[in-house]
Structure formats: C-alpha cells, structure tokens
Amino acid sequence: MILDSKIPSGPIEQKWDKHRAEIKLINPSNKRKYSILVVGSGLAGASAAASLAELGYNVDCFTFHDTPRRAHSIAAQGGINAAKNYQNDGDSIYRLFYDTVKGGDFRAREGNVYRLAQVSTNIIDQCVAQGVPFAREYGGYLSNRSFGGAQVSRTFYAKGQTGQQLLLGAYSALSRQIGAGTVTMHTRSEMMELVVVDGHAKGIVTRDLVSGKIESWAGDAVILATGGYSNVFYLSTNAMACNVTSIWRAHKKGAGLANPCFTQIHPTSIPQHGEYQSKLTLMSESLRNDGRVWVPKSATENRAPHEIAEHDRDYYLERKYPSFGNLSPRDIASRAAKEVCDEGRGVGPGGRGVYLDFSAAIHRLGEKTIAERYGNLFEMYERITGENPYKVPMRIYPAPHYTMGGLWVDYNLMSTIPGLHVLGEANFSDHGANRLGASALMQGLADGYFVIPYTIGHYLATDTGNKVGTDHPEFKKAEAEVQARLHTFLSIKGKRTTSSFHKELGMLMWNNCGMARSEASLQQALSRIPEIKEEFWNNVNVLGSGLEMNSALEQAGRVADFLEFAELMCWDALERDESCGGHFRTEHQTQDGEAKRDDQDFCHSAVWEYTGTNSKSIRHKEELKFENIQLATRSYK
Amino acid sequence: MNLQLKVWRQQNANTKGNFTDYTLNEISPDMSFLEMLDVLNEQLLGCGQDPVAFDHDCREGICGSCSMMINGKPHGPENMTTTCQLHMRKFNDGDNIVIEPWRASAFPVIKDLAVNRSAFDRIIQAGGFISVNTGNAQDGNTLPIPKPDADAAMDAAACIGCGACVAACKNASAMLFTAAKIAHLGYLPQGQPERHKRVLRMVHQMDSEGFGNCTNTLDCEAACPKGISADNIAKLNQDYLKAKLRGISA
Numbered sequence: 001m002i003l004d005s006k007i008p009s010g011p012i013e014q015k016w017d018k019h020r021a022e023i024k025l026i027n028p029s030n031k032r033k034y035s036i037l038v039v040g041s042g043l044a045g046a047s048a049a050a051s052l053a054e055l056g057y058n059v060d061c062f063t064f065h066d067t068p069r070r071a072h073s074i075a076a077q078g079g080i081n082a083a084k085n086y087q088n089d090g091d092s093i094y095r096l097f098y099d100t101v102k103g104g105d106f107r108a109r110e111g112n113v114y115r116l117a118q119v120s121t122n123i124i125d126q127c128v129a130q131g132v133p134f135a136r137e138y139g140g141y142l143s144n145r146s147f148g149g150a151q152v153s154r155t156f157y158a159k160g161q162t163g164q165q166l167l168l169g170a171y172s173a174l175s176r177q178i179g180a181g182t183v184t185m186h187t188r189s190e191m192m193e194l195v196v197v198d199g200h201a202k203g204i205v206t207r208d209l210v211s212g213k214i215e216s217w218a219g220d221a222v223i224l225a226t227g228g229y230s231n232v233f234y235l236s237t238n239a240m241a242c243n244v245t246s247i248w249r250a251h252k253k254g255a256g257l258a259n260p261c262f263t264q265i266h267p268t269s270i271p272q273h274g275e276y277q278s279k280l281t282l283m284s285e286s287l288r289n290d291g292r293v294w295v296p297k298s299a300t301e302n303r304a305p306h307e308i309a310e311h312d313r314d315y316y317l318e319r320k321y322p323s324f325g326n327l328s329p330r331d332i333a334s335r336a337a338k339e340v341c342d343e344g345r346g347v348g349p350g351g352r353g354v355y356l357d358f359s360a361a362i363h364r365l366g367e368k369t370i371a372e373r374y375g376n377l378f379e380m381y382e383r384i385t386g387e388n389p390y391k392v393p394m395r396i397y398p399a400p401h402y403t404m405g406g407l408w409v410d411y412n413l414m415s416t417i418p419g420l421h422v423l424g425e426a427n428f429s430d431h432g433a434n435r436l437g438a439s440a441l442m443q444g445l446a447d448g449y450f451v452i453p454y455t456i457g458h459y460l461a462t463d464t465g466n467k468v469g470t471d472h473p474e475f476k477k478a479e480a481e482v483q484a485r486l487h488t489f490l491s492i493k494g495k496r497t498t499s500s501f502h503k504e505l506g507m508l509m510w511n512n513c514g515m516a517r518s519e520a521s522l523q524q525a526l527s528r529i530p531e532i533k534e535e536f537w538n539n540v541n542v543l544g545s546g547l548e549m550n551s552a553l554e555q556a557g558r559v560a561d562f563l564e565f566a567e568l569m570c571w572d573a574l575e576r577d578e579s580c581g582g583h584f585r586t587e588h589q590t591q592d593g594e595a596k597r598d599d600q601d602f603c604h605s606a607v608w609e610y611t612g613t614n615s616k617s618i619r620h621k622e623e624l625k626f627e628n629i630q631l632a633t634r635s636y637k
Numbered sequence: 638m639n640l641q642l643k644v645w646r647q648q649n650a651n652t653k654g655n656f657t658d659y660t661l662n663e664i665s666p667d668m669s670f671l672e673m674l675d676v677l678n679e680q681l682l683g684c685g686q687d688p689v690a691f692d693h694d695c696r697e698g699i700c701g702s703c704s705m706m707i708n709g710k711p712h713g714p715e716n717m718t719t720t721c722q723l724h725m726r727k728f729n730d731g732d733n734i735v736i737e738p739w740r741a742s743a744f745p746v747i748k749d750l751a752v753n754r755s756a757f758d759r760i761i762q763a764g765g766f767i768s769v770n771t772g773n774a775q776d777g778n779t780l781p782i783p784k785p786d787a788d789a790a791m792d793a794a795a796c797i798g799c800g801a802c803v804a805a806c807k808n809a810s811a812m813l814f815t816a817a818k819i820a821h822l823g824y825l826p827q828g829q830p831e832r833h834k835r836v837l838r839m840v841h842q843m844d845s846e847g848f849g850n851c852t853n854t855l856d857c858e859a860a861c862p863k864g865i866s867a868d869n870i871a872k873l874n875q876d877y878l879k880a881k882l883r884g885i886s887a
Binding site for chain 2: 047050051054065066067068069070072074075084086122124125126127128129130131133134135136137138139140141142158159161164165168171172173175176178179185187210239240241273274276277278279281282379380383384386449450453497499541543544548549551552
C-alpha cells in the first residue's frame, strides 16, 4: 500500500494556492460528461453534492434517511470555528491551525490542517449568504463564543442548533440543485458495497430500504461522506442508524483505514439511566462557558448538592488546569471526570456523574441571560431527566461522540483506491488524536464546499481508468455478494436479536477500548470479539423478508460490520503503544495522570490494509513531519 | 408501569391497516417513548412476530424523523416535545395508549407508523433557498442584520420538518411548514431578491402535492414541537398577496 500524502512543497501559507494553480481543470462544457456518486447527505455530502452540481457535474446523492435533511450533522449544538478574528482578540489562521494541531496531540498532518484553517473563513461567508441565521450582536454583526481548547472567541453559532442551521443551509443548496435536475437524490437508499474496476472506484451497490431492491450505480468517481463509527460502543451521542458500513466495505475493497483507535469521548453527556437505554444525549460543550464542573471532596458525601458547602466541593478542572479551567479540551475533561468517579466521588445513581453547576453564573448574570444562552439545552435536560437545571446542578458524564479515525486520504481527499474520495468525519485527516469543539462542522463543510470541488476535477482530468457501466461483471458480482449476505441473515433463524449483539459488543468496547485502554484490556477484547462474532453468525434472529421495509435486516448488516471493525480498532489501540489525545493507554501516563506521548516511535498515522477474513491486517505508517509547529508536551495548566 | 397499547399495523402502502393490541409490563417511567417501543419490538421478535416499523434516528429531538400520533396528538401529550423526547413518566400505570401514523393523503403510509414525507422536500426544492453558488459570498460582516430580524429568522428556521403541523390540521395543510421557510428567508436581507417568486413557487408546489388549505384554526402551532409561530402564516399570506398584486409570475 503506497501512502503518498501529496502535500505540495513550499511554505505552508502557500501550499493550497500553489496546489490550486497546478491541478488540472475540466472545461465547463465537459463537466456534464462526468457523473459523481455522493454517499451521505450530511454537512460534507450535501455541501459536496450541491457544489459539484453547481460546477456542472452530474451528481447522484444517496442517503438512508427519508430526506437529506435528517443526517446527524443536524444534532451538533455548539458552533463552528473560523479564524475571522472579528473579536480582535488575537486570532489568526496560524493560531487556528496551531490550536487544531496541538488539540489533536500532534497526530494530524500539518498541510491539511493549515488549509482547513484557511478556508474556515469562507465557510462563514458562504453560510451567511445562504441565509443561515447566525447569532448577531445588537449592531447587526456576527457574534462569537469561546469553546474548549482555545483562548480566543472564534466560534460562530445559531442558538444551540448550529449543526441544524448549517445542515439546512447545505440542504437548501442541495434542494436547489435537485429542483434544477442536476442532482438526482436517492432517499431511503443504503450503500451496501463499493465496486472497484481495474483498481478504480467505479460505483456502488445500494439497497432500497422500502422495496428491498438491490441496485447498481456507476460513476466516474465515488465520494463517501458517511460520518463516524461511535456506535461501535452501542451507546453514544450518535443517532441510532450511524454506522461503519460504507467505510468498512470500502476498506475491504482496498481503502486504507487510518487510526481507528482515535475516538473522542465527549465530557458533557447526560449520564446513563437504565439497561434499556438506546442512546446518550449530549449537552453542548458551550455550557462549560458558564457552568462550573465539580464533585464533592469526600467519597462519603451524601448531602444534596445545594447543601454541600463551597469548601467541601472540588472544582477539579479549575484546580488541575487553572489557565483553561472548565474549558479544557474534551479528552482531558473526560478523563478527569472518569478519574474522580473512579475515586468514588461521582454523583447520582451508580456514581457515574459529575455536577455541571450554573448557580454562580445565574447569580452573576441573572436567570434571563442564562436562559437566552442555553434555554433550549436546559429544557432538553429537564425533559430527559425530570430535573430543573436552573435549581439543581446538571449531572453529566462522558460519552462516545466523534471518531477522528477513518479512511486514509491524501491532500486531495482521495483514499488509497483511486477515484474513491472521503469527506467529513468518515476520513481521518484533520483532527489527529483529539478534535476540538466546533471543528467538526468546520471540517465537513471545508471538505464539501471548498476542497473537493477543486481536487476531484484533477482526478477526473488525469486518471480515471476506463468508463464502465453497471453491466460490467464487477457490478453483478457485488450484487450477488450483497444478496447472498442478506439471504444468510434471514436464514440463520437463531434466538438472539441484532440489538442484543450490538449491546454486548458496545459494552465490551466501552470497558476495554474506551476512555482508558491497556494491553490487558485490549487482549481481552480481542479474544472475546471473535466469540461474539461467531455466535452472531450462528444465532442471530432476523425475521421477515428482504423485499420490504425491515429494520432488523438493516441493523444486522451494520452490526456484522461493527463486529469486524471492532477487532481492527482494538488492534490499532494495542499497537499504538503510547498515549495521545483521546487514546489513553494506562501504561503510558505522566505522574499526574496525563497522556504521555512517544514521538520517537509513534509520530505517525497508522494505516491498515485489509488482507482477508482470516488473516491479520497489515499496519502501514505515514510519518508525520512537523515543519511549522514544534512538537511539545500538550499542557492546559 | 403496565400499559395497553393499540398500534396501527399496515404491511405496506397497498394493503389495508388495522389496530392491534399489545400489553407491556414493567416499563420504567425513565424510558423515552421510543425506548418503550424498542421493548415492544424486542418482545415481538422474541415471539416470532414482525416488529413495528417507525421512523426515528437522532432521539434528541432535532432530526425530525419521529412521527406518530399518540392518543390523537402528534408527538403525544407534552407541549414542544418530539416523540423521542417524550418520556414515560408523562403516562400513568395502566394507561391505554393509541399509536397511529401521520394521517394525510400527501404523506402516504409506507409501513405501520412510517410515512413518506418527501412532499416537504419538493416544496423546498421549488424555492425554499437563496440562489447562491459556492464561492459567491462576500465577507459575512458586510451585511449587518438587526438582531431582532436575525432572531426572528432563527425562530422560523428552527422547523425540523417532522410534519406534526400537517398531522394536526383537519385539512392536512402544510401552511406552517411552508410559511416557516418563507418567513426565515424573508426576514433576512439575503432573502429579498427572490422573495416574491419564492412564495409563489412554494405555494404552488404545496397545493399540487395535495395538502389542504389553511382555515386558521392554529392546531399546527399547538402541535409544533419547536414552537413555530402561526404568525409566519400571516407573513406568507402577505408576501403571496404582494407578489400577486405586483403581477409577478412564478
């Protein structure tokens, strides 16, 4: 497997300009001769599909939802970063670049991150032009808030619904193209397989989730924008249907999968409350601007929170990280919460929770101001827990939220399979070992609006292999494989439901490959996963037929892929014998419990090559070169 | 809690549906309504019966997938709350709960509680956007927008496209949905160039999808889980009238 990142030469400030000047273009009247398949309609997919159609390409866009407006990008609450420096507080493209690389614990590629910081400002402009109702000050100018891991205010927001408004902006641009006939939208349509012909990605096979029809689609290039794999933990803040299938299928067809063990555990989610729970709900990180995180000093404390005197409380983030305090980055805040709960000082049923307390902010600013800033989040909290956070401190606990790992891509966002491009959370590119808050929206839209429209043209103009149609034998073969797999699920007729397997896998991954990992826990998971997989393929029960809406059948395919993927994730965590960002190996920590990196041996991205069902994948390395930022111990103290 | 459910079962769009009774025991009041249905489905799978199909995804009240009539109310008894955010503590032990899909000819049933809402997409495709290509934009701060206008636009833009407004309306009208988008873009300076064509096109599409007319009974506003105001409908009517009086053609 060849890993050529294709980072342009020259000073980092000029790389993207230079690249844009050098890449090949396609004549406007020739663009309509090319068809591009976009899988996913979230921020990255919708923005890419719309922008490519505006340029004149023929675009087909696929989503398993009933409409492109439902992708999980919609649930992002807090905001989107951009290096506008509207606040005159010292922000710059370089500083956003630096914060992102440092926030990622120096495990991201400099060139890609710098470009992300550069185009961040264009995203805000584009979204404003689309009518995204960002928060404004009384003078009519755009408002900003601060977010974890940064000391400047660079986060743009639309109440607590920024992801929704940005997605609806991209959806409106996409809808305009659908109406104009330049994008054909395929809803309730799930990608089941990638089709590769002579080494080039040439199409996909889908299942219509209403009729069950298996169909092939051929194109000159394929774009995957299918999000992350946090649901490998079963309980996460992701939507129920988020899955690893499309990237896993692509991986099995030859696409390198990078850093699967880099997962983000978000510090502020509502704690789990029962066995039957289906998902965890996030409380935006923006709450940490005004909320103070604490637990009782004593493990034997049993008073109600308002009865606990100030001197009996431990505001542990403010104590341990005085300069960033409650706005410490996510991986650090999550681990600190785990640590105090492991010490027995956690609050609420089961002791897996910490307080997020607004009483000081309400005292200082008044309930009205707090309601203006966070009203909808407070209401959501009350609906779920039955407690009023204006009166009683919220209880929060970390939860799986985002995955930094994903399909390996070069500077052009192309995977190791020529023609297969990967955008947004589905790729591995920009966040290293930990993502900063308000950077996921930025990356999804940067990839879709401002990177892929340039770079895909270069691929199409230079090297696309031969044009093939869906009558090519590779399509027939892929269709037959999909049919056979569905038939197997339906004919096992075992005793356990797909959810029970998903829950079992999720619990194992959370305990053994979650917030803290060790050689022993990973080895244990690696011996257990094949047993679960074995039982799944012999004892799963999927009723009904493949020719109707059948959610159990959809779920079976996704869980089967999670079972295979989980094993690779554990291998990756095991072989990355260091701690960095969200990947915390208990063997590697400093005296005060911080992640201890090993730059000598692990300053690289690990890229896995699939070698077959019964053989171990091969681990390749893309060495990371830091020419503009000095590797340093990450400190937020 | 122990519950008696009456659930609409319909194999597909072409077959007739009917209500089926189910009994559920030991339901926790901390469960969400959809988690209660998950328990029902696991129970059905356990005895070899087809689980109840329903749309759902984010389970945090923002994706707009969930869509069911609960005891005759879209999304159930709690105000400003989607089905996925409704919790069983709002019900009592021994309750009978009737669960149906959205009922509107423009939203045909696909299976059980899942309906086809793509008519909403087609209304947006007809004109619910600002025609700006990627790369066209000026600096975001070159266009100051008074805070009250930005806030009003945001309130209208909060629509999640769930369809509760249509389900609540005796005429199955999509006026609140359509008006919310027209108002969102109409409050903003960016939305002005296409304001009149937009309203004509979106209303035309709404009518041709088979949604009913608005008779101002405001059930839509009461049912909306995001609190979209029916004032937006007045704004739509105003824009529509202006466009017509000016003789603008769609």
